Amino acid sequence: MAVVVAMTGSGDGLMSPTYEIRSGTLAGFNTLVPQLGGIPSDFLAEVGLPADCMRRPDILIPISTLIDLLNLCVRELQCNDFGLRLAEQQGLRMLGVLGKLVLKEKDLDAALSASHRYMVLHNQADHWRIIERDSRLYAYRICHYEGLGVAEQYSELALGAACRLFRELAGADIRPRQVHFCHVPVSSLQRYREYFEAEVFFAQEYDCLVFDAEVLERPLNAASEGLVQYFEEFTQLLIQGQRGDIASQVRTLILQTLGAQQHNLAQVAQLVDTPVRTLQRHLRAAGTSFKQLLQEARMETARWHLRSSNIDIALLSASLGYTDTSAFSKAFRTVHGNSPLQWRKLQH
Structure with a gap:
């Protein structure tokens, strides 16, 4: 895999990095966009991504390009909750091949540890800091990039997918105690409550999910046939050119x-x-x-x-x-x- 890191000029003459993220973060894009009346390849082409981006899960995408793509979908599809809708398509699927191994962990704690390390290694734009305190589990999203414009949809995709990951791993009944976003709402408050099934707070210092710490002890769900098939196909797709x-x-x-x-x-x-x-x-x-x-x-x-x-x-x-x-x-x-x-x- 060739790794190319683009550099952009800053006002002081220095070069600053273009933070990149692997295309796995767009899992479900080709399913969601047609449901909303759009053509996925058209949206990808408009922001400079190849039409077969979804079939090349190891491709690197500048975070600014991902943000532009999400905002484009919001405008053209008139869908203010596009980030949350895309998150609904993800969960374990966003982990790619690792998801198959994660399912063999003994409990949610071990599975989240592996998932956290994956996200650290496959995303330069942000990472998660997970802290257990006072019988609560705090999952903070730590953002690395600045000055990239309107990034609310990416924030909602990130927190929405993380919440879905908890549920897909260990139970649909898992609900966060609270959800915190740095930005102000871009959809109705009811939409956030319906998705997270929790109280959602805005204009906070950090993006954060708060759970009862006891969820870490939960055993993992058995993988569905559809999920097993997805991971098999994903693995073959990844290595088929080799x-x-x-x-x-x-x-x-x-x-x-x-x-x-x-x-x-x-x-x-x-x-x-x-x-x-x-x-x-x-x-x-x-x-x-x-x-x-x-x-x-x-x-x-x-x-x-x-x-x-x-x-x-x-x-x-x-x-x-x-x-x-x-x-x-x-x-x-x-x-x-x-x-x-x-x-x-x-x-x-």
């Missing part, structure tokens, strides 16, 4: 499942429906190994974030699956000759 290149297939799947934290060959073998020993033999024949491909995937993802986001080094390290920051720094220095912090400064 038939005959087992190393590229494995590397792609590693990149898509870094949030699983404890990577092992058995996980990837399961995803490609190949016995572990057979997969090992194929990788050896290709002149590589699972360990080498994992290292390459981690370093590629680390460079993407260090070059073009302000993510905390400790958060990046933990999300990539390192036991501590020093282990990540040592691995990064071995490959690049500099610590992650030094390398970031050199890029900027």
Whole structure:
């Protein structure tokens, strides 16, 4: 996967990063837009995205382009709650291949930990900070970008999809205690209450979902046949252009499942429906190994974030699956000759 990070000029002559997000955040777009009377390819083309964007889940989209697309849909489809409607299409599907692995976790706590790491690694525009306090679970959305205009629809998509993820993982009866948005309402208050089934507050300091902490102990729902089929088709779609290149297939799947934290060959073998020993033999024949491909995937993802986001080094390290920051720094220095912090400064 080629990673290209665009840079834009600022008034002081410096170059600032264009925060990017993977196209998986648009899961359900091709289903929703026709329901509202639109043609998905027309909207994608107008903001400069390829018509087959939905069939290429690993494509990178500038957050500004995503915001423009959502606002375009609001205007042209006369749908003020487009972000929430798109969120209704998502849930586990927004996790891509990782969703298949998340379903095997023991409870909601473990599943959310893996989902959180995935979101950190696949989105430069924002990340979630999850805090348990006074028998409450606070899920804060921390925004990295500024000055991109009207981003309310993206905020509503993000919180709406996160709330749906909770419910799809562990029960449709899960309801947040409160929902906080930084912006003022763009739809009727009734629409927000209907979607979240909770009291919704606006003009707050942070976007935030508040739950009872006890929901973390809930066991996960059994996956529906439709969901299992979706993940199978998604996996095949992701690797279909790499038939005959087992190393590229494995590397792609590693990149898509870094949030699983404890990577092992058995996980990837399961995803490609190949016995572990057979997969090992194929990788050896290709002149590589699972360990080498994992290292390459981690370093590629680390460079993407260090070059073009302000993510905390400790958060990046933990999300990539390192036991501590020093282990990540040592691995990064071995490959690049500099610590992650030094390398970031050199890029900027």
